Amino acid sequence: MNERTFSFVKRTSMGKTLKVEVTMNVSEGKIVKVAISGDFFAYPSETLEELELEIGGKTVEEALKIIDSYRGRVKLVGASLQDIKQFIQQASIKEI
Amino acid sequence: MALDESMLLLREENKIPNTLRLYVFDPSAVTLGYHQKVEDAVDEEYLVRRGVGFTRRITGGGSVYHGKLGEVTYSVVAAIEDVSQDIEKSYELICRGLVYAIEELGLEAEFRPVNDVLVSNKKVSGSAQARKRNALLQHGTLMYDTNLEELARCLKAPKEKLDSHKVRSIRERVTTLSLELGRKVTEDEVVKAMIRGFRKALGIRDLKPSEYSPKELELAQRLRRKYTSKEWIYKR
Numbered sequence: 345m346n347e348r349t350f351s352f353v354k355r356t357s358m359g360k361t362l363k364v365e366v367t368m369n370v371s372e373g374k375i376v377k378v379a380i381s382g383d384f385f386a387y388p389s390e391t392l393e394e395l396e397l398e399i400g401g402k403t404v405e406e407a408l409k410i411i412d413s414y415r416g417r418v419k420l421v422g423a424s425l426q427d428i429k430q431f432i433q434q435a436s437i438k439e440i
Numbered sequence: 441m442a443l444d445e446s447m448l449l450l451r452e453e454n455k456i457p458n459t460l461r462l463y464v465f466d467p468s469a470v471t472l473g474y475h476q477k478v479e480d481a482v483d484e485e486y487l488v489r490r491g492v493g494f495t496r497r498i499t500g501g502g503s504v505y506h507g508k509l510g511e512v513t514y515s516v517v518a519a520i521e522d523v524s525q526d527i528e529k530s531y532e533l534i535c536r537g538l539v540y541a542i543e544e545l546g547l548e549a550e551f552r553p554v555n556d557v558l559v560s561n562k563k564v565s566g567s568a569q570a571r572k573r574n575a576l577l578q579h580g581t582l583m584y585d586t587n588l589e590e591l592a593r594c595l596k597a598p599k600e601k602l603d604s605h606k607v608r609s610i611r612e613r614v615t616t617l618s619l620e621l622g623r624k625v626t627e628d629e630v631v632k633a634m635i636r637g638f639r640k641a642l643g644i645r646d647l648k649p650s651e652y653s654p655k656e657l658e659l660a661q662r663l664r665r666k667y668t669s670k671e672w673i674y675k676r
Contacts, residue, residue, distance in 0.1 A: 379676070385554070387527060389570060392475065419527065421500075421528065
């Protein structure tokens with residue numbers, strides 16, 4: 345199998361838990377899927393699912409740009425888009 | 441949960457007034473936050489064995505044990521402009537209703553941002569909020585005599601969360617009004633205190649008791665299918 349899943353968990357400064365699971369296609373260097381979960385809040389709630397879908401199949405660089413484009417579209421309380429970006433970057437380093 | 445969402449959708453369309461709903465789960469049940477994974481938030485095997493139902497909320501936050509005895513759930517559905525555009529402020533404003541209610545029962549309570557109310561530095565209430573363009577729903581729990589051992593068996597907390605609170609288990613982090621007061625608090629006195637607390641916190645002048653309207657019930661009945669579907673419950 346060319347796919348590997350990396351799981352990251354963070355206790356954020358507001359006392360919430362953020363978990364990001366990143367499945368990478370090792371040979372292609374692309375993200376297969378990202379699952380963002382935890383006890384934080386997102387407004388509107390569904391926006392993170394749209395983000396997850398958009399990131400699937402993209403390179404890490406493309407994914408990071410996509411996440412940046414969500415600033416202003418979603419307000420996270422108890423987590424941040426920066427946290428999600430950091431985990432995806434970490435997954436890409438581990439994948440190497 | 442279906443009724444809460446029904447009320448939010450109808451408030452969004454300006455078809456119902458701002459509403460405070462107080463209710464008790466019967467039988468006991470567990471709700472998960474919108475973004476939580478079932479396997480991370482609850483002990484599913486235990487819930488199935490004990491016959492405790494569970495569903496996912498439309499609101500974020502963590503998993504909640506709604507005991508049939510010892511807990512009152514509240515929902516506030518209101519126009520955002522009547523509370524606050526600022527999300528964190530609106531949490532505080534509504535949670536202040538719980539703080540006032542607890543104080544009325546003779547305890548000091550503290551709002552801990554974003555969404556907790558504590559007594560003696562332990563959690564007695566957690567809340568969660570969802571927003572549409574014009575309306576918000578904030579619901580939460582107030583534990584006055586919850587079976588905390590059962591709560592701790594049903595819910596899971598990540599190690600990172602427990603470490604950050606410097607406790608070893610969920611049980612160490614929560615308490616009830618009865619434990620803190622050293623006497624059995626009744627549902628009736630909690631409900632009365634909550635009504636007075638929310639009235640004071642939200643500056644409500646005309647709070648009238650009423651039954652659910654046919655349109656609230658009809659929409660809730662349709663939404664009920666979602667809350668019992670595996671697709672919704674296991675979506676994360």
